[in-house]
Amino acid sequence: MTTILRVAVPGPLRQLFDYLLPAEYAPQSLRPGVRLRVPFGRRAVVGILMAVAEHSELTPQQLRTVSEILDSEPVLSAAMLELIEWAADYYQHPIGECIANALPVLLRQGDAAAANELRWRPTVAGLALPQGALKRAPQQALVLAQLQQDVSLNAEQLRAHGASAATLRAMVAKGLIERFASASTSSPAIESAKEVAPTLTDEQRDVIDAVAPSFGSFNCYLLEGVTGSGKTEVYLRLIEQALARGEQTLVLIPEIGLTPQTLARFQHRLATSIVALHSGFNDSERLQAWRSARSGSAGVLLGTRSAVFAEFDRLGLIIIDEEHDSSYKQQDGFRYSARDIAIKRAADLKIPIMLGSATPSLESLHNALSGRYRHLQLRARAGGAATPLLEVLDIRHAPMRDGLSPRVIEAISATLRRGEQALVFLNRRGFAPTLLCHDCGWIAQCPHCDTRLTVHASARQLRCHHCGYNKSLARICPDCKSPQLEFRGPGTERLEMALHELFNDVPIVRIDRDTTQRKHAMREKIAAIQQEQPCILVGTQMLAKGHHFPAVTLVVMVDIDGALFSADLRGPERMAQVLTQVAGRAGRAEKAGQVLVQTHYPAHPLINDLVHTGYHQFARKLLAERRATAAPPFSYFALLRADARTLAEAEEVLAAVRAQIAAHPVQIFGPLPAPMSRRAGLFRAQLLLNAPQRTLLHRAAHAAVICAEQLAAARRVKWSVDIDPIDFS
Ligand code: ADP
Numbered sequence: 001m002t003t004i005l006r007v008a009v010p011g012p013l014r015q016l017f018d019y020l021l022p023a024e025y026a027p028q029s030l031r032p033g034v035r036l037r038v039p040f041g042r043r044a045v046v047g048i049l050m051a052v053a054e055h056s057e058l059t060p061q062q063l064r065t066v067s068e069i070l071d072s073e074p075v076l077s078a079a080m081l082e083l084i085e086w087a088a089d090y091y092q093h094p095i096g097e098c099i100a101n102a103l104p105v106l107l108r109q110g111d112a113a114a115a116n117e118l119r120w121r122p123t124v125a126g127l128a129l130p131q132g133a134l135k136r137a138p139q140q141a142l143v144l145a146q147l148q149q150d151v152s153l154n155a156e157q158l159r160a161h162g163a164s165a166a167t168l169r170a171m172v173a174k175g176l177i178e179r180f181a182s183a184s185t186s187s188p189a190i191e192s193a194k195e196v197a198p199t200l201t202d203e204q205r206d207v208i209d210a211v212a213p214s215f216g217s218f219n220c221y222l223l224e225g226v227t228g229s230g231k232t233e234v235y236l237r238l239i240e241q242a243l244a245r246g247e248q249t250l251v252l253i254p255e256i257g258l259t260p261q262t263l264a265r266f267q268h269r270l271a272t273s274i275v276a277l278h279s280g281f282n283d284s285e286r287l288q289a290w291r292s293a294r295s296g297s298a299g300v301l302l303g304t305r306s307a308v309f310a311e312f313d314r315l316g317l318i319i320i321d322e323e324h325d326s327s328y329k330q331q332d333g334f335r336y337s338a339r340d341i342a343i344k345r346a347a348d349l350k351i352p353i354m355l356g357s358a359t360p361s362l363e364s365l366h367n368a369l370s371g372r373y374r375h376l377q378l379r380a381r382a383g384g385a386a387t388p389l390l391e392v393l394d395i396r397h398a399p400m401r402d403g404l405s406p407r408v409i410e411a412i413s414a415t416l417r418r419g420e421q422a423l424v425f426l427n428r429r430g431f432a433p434t435l436l437c438h439d440c441g442w443i444a445q446c447p448h449c450d451t452r453l454t455v456h457a458s459a460r461q462l463r464c465h466h467c468g469y470n471k472s473l474a475r476i477c478p479d480c481k482s483p484q485l486e487f488r489g490p491g492t493e494r495l496e497m498a499l500h501e502l503f504n505d506v507p508i509v510r511i512d513r514d515t516t517q518r519k520h521a522m523r524e525k526i527a528a529i530q531q532e533q534p535c536i537l538v539g540t541q542m543l544a545k546g547h548h549f550p551a552v553t554l555v556v557m558v559d560i561d562g563a564l565f566s567a568d569l570r571g572p573e574r575m576a577q578v579l580t581q582v583a584g585r586a587g588r589a590e591k592a593g594q595v596l597v598q599t600h601y602p603a604h605p606l607i608n609d610l611v612h613t614g615y616h617q618f619a620r621k622l623l624a625e626r627r628a629t630a631a632p633p634f635s636y637f638a639l640l641r642a643d644a645r646t647l648a649e650a651e652e653v654l655a656a657v658r659a660q661i662a663a664h665p666v667q668i669f670g671p672l673p674a675p676m677s678r679r680a681g682l683f684r685a686q687l688l689l690n691a692p693q694r695t696l697l698h699r700a701a702h703a704a705v706i707c708a709e710q711l712a713a714a715r716r717v718k719w720s721v722d723i724d725p726i727d728f729s
Pocket residue numbers: 198199200201204225226227228229230231232233382383548
């Protein structure tokens with residue numbers, strides 16, 4: 001009898017491939033989830049064994065033989081394989097690519113899944129050492145800063161950062177760093193010095209008491225807690241309970257939500273080793289974190305989206321912080337929602353999961369209000385902080401200065417005089433969003449996209465924020481040769497300069513994608529803010545993500561008018577979330593906060609509702625509207641996209657797909673050009689499917705994918721399917 005191995009190989013193919021087992025292996029020793037090196041076309045690739053079978057549709061002559069079996073133990077557990085197969089089916093994505101998303105890069109390339117590498121990490125004393133304390137030993141200061149940022153490094157990585165053996169010895173002697181076997185189960189240093197936990201508020205206690213009985217069984221909780229209400233404290237207490245049961249916790253956080261502060265806060269409170277997994281880490285660090293979770297040596301894994309696929313020895317609890325954050329949905333390739341997969345995973349494993357947010361997504365809110373999730377609330381801020389007061393500023397007729405009204409300038413000035421900090425929020429980076437010729441009306445456009453180029457003044461460039469195209473800033477109009485070029489509209493760079501002129505005696509800290517690219521930039525900026533000296537923060541929504549800035553008492557929203565008229569279905573929801581989250585940075589400590597919202601439309605219902613009733617009521621009203629229009633979460637969407645060299649080509653493919661699925665009981669819109677009809681040189685078209693039930697939508701989307709796969713014309717276009725899309729651009 002022959003043994004057939006059914007293998008998932010990385011790549012865009014929606015099928016498994018059959019291989020023969022080499023003669024020297026006994027079939028009993030093989031379990032699904034082990035990695036195999038197999039010949040594929042003219043290459044050798046690392047695939048995952050999905051099943052062992054006795055028959056193949058191919059003849060033995062057609063079958064090729066596995067070249068190498070890489071693992072004795074599966075790298076992916078049976079439960080994980082099942083979860084990935086479910087996700088591949090749900091999101092209509094090739095299984096090989098789904099698996100590739102679940103595995104650290106080095107495992108995909110064939111590295112060993114377990115190891116006992118010796119690594120360095122900071123001790124508690126090292127973590128707590130204030131900046132500047134190692135002033136006389138700059139080399140040591142550098143190494144410590146690196147370890148505080150990266151959590152742990154191996155000898156080779158430290159050498160790459162310039163650490164000599166003598167430096168490391170000196171730091172060990174001072175008790176600042178230590179070596180540990182990365183797969184070991186103990187972490188004595190972390191267990192020694194613990195911060196004292198605050199006494200829980202009654203609301204926090206109620207939440208914890210409500211969740212505690214469900215350890216060991218599935219339950220999904222939505223924790224709706226206003227900004228600063230102490231959600232993190234709730235997470236910490238629940239994690240402690242999981243640890244006491246000998247169980248691990250997976251904590252998912254948004255893409256840029258993980259700061260060394262978050263990590264330190266967890267490390268100072270929890271008697272376990274905590275590992276972090278996010279895109280800022282290199283491949284070996286990611287593999288390291290993955291191994292610690294899998295071996296059980298780490299009690300907590302703190303990670304961004306892809307950490308939802310991390311393996312654990314005994315996972316007992318999942319927490320998703322800022323569950324409304326759009327970074328949980330992958331926007332290309334395998335377009336999964338980490339939040340939704342996490343809920344499925346918790347249900348499979350029969351463990352509790354908590355979704356936390358001050359501004360829950362309408363999906364989660366609907367599930368909570370309809371009783372599918374248990375709804376828990378924290379209505380008051382913890383630690384005595386007051387909820388900030390929102391005030392709408394009518395800026396019609398106001399003499400503006402680089403986007404700032406006199407009232408705002410006065411408020412910033414008063415804040416600084418009191419020795420406090422102001423945060424100025426504008427969701428647009430660069431100097432100005434438009435370069436316009438005053439004499440002929442010419443506007444700088446991206447040659448590859450259907451969008452304007454943004455002026456970046458200090459780099460003296462025009463840049464496309466969609467495709468990365470850039471060119472140097474012209475001094476004269478290319479059309480009429482006039483030198484009357486105008487920078488229209490504000491960006492964060494422009495605000496920074498304007499504020500600098502207005503308030504030249506305080507530091508201005510700008511936080512956006514342009515100023516935080518350098519590796520430690522974000523950390524240095526946040527450290528500067530946390531000195532609590534008077535300063536002005538300027539930034540995009542990077543500022544809105546969960547930071548705790550105790551000295552900020554004034555928040556200014558420079559321009560929200562664009563968001564009021566967004567054509568996007570989720571425009572109002574997103575606007576309300578960003579506004580509430582940014583406002584939530586104000587007055588988080590003892591001092592009360594003030595929030596000023598500049599607008600030309602003070603009577604706009606979106607603003608009024610939000611300001612007067614708060615997100616809690618506002619979101620319920622949006623839900624009622626969605627119900628009335630049968631929009632999600634009261635119906636379900638799938639979006640088929642096609643990108644091609646001409647719009648006709650893209651639309652032709654989608655039209656052919658539409659014809660094939662016409663009999664399905666779903667509504668079909670399109671083919672239509674995408675709202676951004678051209679990006680990075682390709683024309684973009686869309687076909688939108690909508691159905692009142694998931695199963696109907698799923699069947700139609702599946703049929704559409706099968707059709708597109710078989711369509712000859714589809715090979716010339718880039719097509720994709722997005723289930724539960726959140727971005728319709
Ligand atoms: P959230 O995550 O809900 O925005 P945090 O967990 O960051 O809120 O808490 C906000 C602040 O309140 C933090 O400084 C935290 O230390 C403090 N805090 C939380 N719970 C309590 C409590 N029970 N007593 C006193 N202070 C608390």
